[in-house]
Amino acid sequence: EPEVTQTPSHQVTQMGQEVILRCVPISNHLYFYWYRQILGQKVEFLVSFYNNEISEKSEIFDDQFSVERPDGSNFTLKIRSTKLEDSAMYFCASQKTTSTDTQYFGPGTRLTVL
Amino acid sequence: AQSVTQPDIHITVSEGASLELRCNYSYGATPYLFWYVQSPGQGLQLLLKYFSGDTLVQGIKGFEAEFKRSQSSFNLRKPSVHWSDAAEYFCAVGLLKAAGNKLTFGGGTRVLVKP
Numbered sequence: 001e002p003e004v005t006q007t008p009s010h011q012v013t014q015m016g017q018e019v020i021l022r023c024v025p026i027s028n029h030l031y032f033y034w035y036r037q038i039l040g041q042k043v044e045f046l047v048s049f050y051n052n053e054i055s056e057k058s059e060i061f062d063d064q065f066s067v068e069r070p071d072g073s074n075f076t077l078k079i080r081s082t083k084l085e086d087s088a089m090y091f092c093a094s095q096k097t098t099s100t101d102t103q104y105f106g107p108g109t110r111l112t113v114l
Numbered sequence: 115a116q117s118v119t120q121p122d123i124h125i126t127v128s129e130g131a132s133l134e135l136r137c138n139y140s141y142g143a144t145p146y147l148f149w150y151v152q153s154p155g156q157g158l159q160l161l162l163k164y165f166s167g168d169t170l171v172q173g174i175k176g177f178e179a180e181f182k183r184s185q186s187s188f189n190l191r192k193p194s195v196h197w198s199d200a201a202e203y204f205c206a207v208g209l210l211k212a213a214g215n216k217l218t219f220g221g222g223t224r225v226l227v228k229p
Contacts, residue, residue, distance in 0.1 A: 107155065
């Protein structure tokens, strides 16, 4: 069964550094998402992406965050200057359409900012 | 804005016993409701979803959930739990828009299964 993959599984970085989290969505899917889960808290929506542009973003997704689909297979989340509070598990998800289709989640990247 | 509450943070159940996980939502329109499960080191896997129609929804792994509009609830049940059901379970409500389905999650319920 096709699945969403994410790399790396764990990323450690210094505060102020840039990080790029990578996701490979399921190949025929059209809608892409990033969510995050700070330890002990809820899974939170960050951004949705369709037709090569952001369709919705949360208040968390400020100017330090950006997303890109640089080629036909990858979907990336960049954090320009990481803060301690960016430490979290980041999940990528993809969806074929927005009707009743399922959002399929990747296994997550755990980001630790020191 | 929509919100989801899962009142139970932890539940411990004996193998073979029944399980019920509670979920309450707040949403102004007809909700799209989901249950996901997360096993250690794994992503979120969809167990079942409700969009319309029959309020009793069957899912994978023997799970079912019942939508009760009057109680704003979407509780998840399983008649007989297996040790492999130990995991964290998340209820979510979806907002359907033309260009995306933002999901709002509850805080999760961690299920421990005793032999």
